Amino acid sequence: MKTNIGLLLTKRAHLNPEREAYVESDGSRRFTFKELNNRSNRLANGLLASGLQKGDRVGLLLMNSVEFMESFFAIAKAGGVVVPLNWRLVADELEFILKDSGVKTLIFDNEFAETVADLEGRGDKTEINQWLHVLGGASEHACQPFAVSYDAYCAASATDEPTCGAEDDDMLYIMYTSGTTGLPKGVVHTHSTAMWGVFTIHATADYQGDERYIACLPMFHVGALTPLTINAYHGATTYVMRSFDPVAAWECVEREKITSGLMVPAMLNFMVQVPHFENYDWSSVRWFMTGAAPVPVALTQQFQEMGIDVTQVYGLTETCGPSCLMDSVNAVRKPESCGKPFFFTEVKVADSDGNELPIGEAGEMLVRGKHVMREYWNRPDATADTLVDGWLRTGDVGVMDDEGFFAIQDRIKDMIISGGENVYPAEIESVLQSHPGISEAGVIGQNSVRWGESPLAVVVKTDPTLTADEILAFCQDKLARFKQPKAVEFTDIIPRNPSGKILKRVLREQYPTEASE
Structure with a gap:
């Protein structure tokens, strides 16, 4: 089997065709792994028939949805490169990313039709020559005149497995993250780095057989995209929130017997601020993973008292997500810490020359592993500054204690x-x-x-x-x-x-x- 992220869905559909793969959090749409794989194959075959070549970039301006999930795997299978777009950005910001990445096909939700029309009206400022409009509940007549209906486009293609168009060190996605210069940088991950991101998280986190995972973060984030891949690898069911709502999250947890998920601390806090939230049944939940910001000890303790472990993640887009993981018990004992490195991950604290510093001495956090990005797209200068002797410079100041736990003390980049x-x-x-x-x-x-x-x-x-x-x-x-x-x-x-x-x-x-x- 080739190292191609799209083939994870192919394999899981073969092993567990009738197991649910994707469920919208309100229960309105449900797809088995076989159905999701068939949908993905239709898009992949459509893209190939339209002339997609290995390495062509495909932009996704989509809310959390089955269309996003199936597009990610479809583009991977076909050999294209996914460019997930932050739908919170305005047209000027999107234009820069589309032009910098060289996106040729853009798949967009109806919510963003006006923004996309603005972008299309800017003429040759981007290289886009194919626009696929996900209409959702809108009528066919709502399709933008320059675009093709996504559903009609997919329906015209077969469900046969496409010829695998990429593998190993070929690019899988370019995910943009803002830089200290003010211009976003495109983080390049390959099929190989993404696969190792799956391996290191799966080997460290408490994934179990019948995992029912609630996906709350926007899928354009690495914190959502990597778990989608893990869930196909593991055979977990992904319950997808189009956008986060704490009441709807509790309703989904209770109705679907959710076992796990990932949320930023603000989301966890919003959930326990819901009036009478204690009336919901959360007994099925084993753990919520959280990261992207410090987690208050009181919040961790509150979830512990509810019987839910809160495991804290320290990571970056550049590491495909994982760097360090902190279990809930030690998070209370060591509230200043972000945990220990993931299974296939090395972390050290170094001076400005990359030399490892002794225990207790502060320096820059460096990360090494096969899940670290290949490069910054079109930014050899930034790549050379960040990837040094096989280590990723995080820009974060940290320290390691005598038990091997790391703590972040400051952010070099003032983020x-x-x-x-x-x-x-x-x-x-x-x-x-x-x-x-x-x-x-x-x-x-x-x-x-x-x-x-x-x-x-x-x-x-x-x-x-x-x-x-x-x-x-x-x-x-x-x-x-x-x-x-x-x-x-x-x-x-x-x-x-x-x-x-x-x-x-x-x-x-x-x-x-x-x-x-």
Whole structure:
């Protein structure tokens, strides 16, 4: 069997054809592994018949859905490269990613029809020559005039297994993550790196026979995409929330007897804020995995008391997800720790030259494993800075204790984590400084009870009449909602070091208050 992620679905459909593979969280659509594989094959054969070549990029601007899941496996089988698109981004942001990646086919949900029409109207700014419109509940007449109905496109093709078009070190997907320069970087994962991501998580996490997994995170995130692959490998049923809602999550847990899932800490917190949530039956749940932000000890303890283990993950898009895993018992005993490395993963704390530091001494966290990315797409400079002597430089400052547990102390890259989303200040600062009434801007994260952190804009204005509300409004159509500053502070000077770099540490000292949301 070739190392091709799409073939995991093929094999599982052969072994367990009647086992449920995909269920929408409200129970409205249910597909067995055989049915899901057939749907995937139809799309794969359609793409091949339309001229898809090995390595061609296919963009997915889709909400969590069966169409996303089957498209991922279909593109993998056909030898294309998946480009998952963050549907929270505005058209300008999407245009950059589509152009940078060279997407030729775009599959999009009806919710984003207007945004896609805007992109299509920009002419040759992208290389897209095929648009597949997922209509969902909309009528056939709602299909964009430049697009083809996704359902009709798939229905015209056979369910036969397509010829496998890629394997091993061939590209599987390019997932974009914002960078400190303000421009997103495309993280390249191959069939091999993704497969090892499956192996290392499956060997470390508590997967059991009849696993019923609730998928709450957006599928354009590695934290959702990798579990989809694991579930095909394991034969688990994936219960998919189109978008997260804590009440609907509890209803799904109770009705479908969910056993596990992955949520960011904010989601877990929202679930226990649901009025009378204790009336739901969660006795089937063994564990929820969480990550992307620190997990309050009180939250871990609350779920423990409910009989649910909360296992914390430290990872990156660049590692296909896994780096360290912390079980719930030790999370309470060592609240500052992010755990120990996954099974097929090495982690060390190093100095600026990559030399391993002794126990208790802080340095940069480095990760090594066969699940680490191949490169940043079209960014050899960034790749060379990040992949050094086989190790991935994370940009996080950490320390290891005498029991082998790692703890993150700071973020070298000044990244803000808001509701599980990575937000990079440089991108927001670039937008702010394009305002004619602003001469300088610095962005930091403020502690937020609701989101973990929220962006705060500190600006020097040249227009004395400029207000905070006007600045926030200026950002609305230029940045995705989760990136938009939640508050503005005015200052006469932005603190900088001799080389001109903003001193974020000083800004955080100057504005230590918590965010209002």
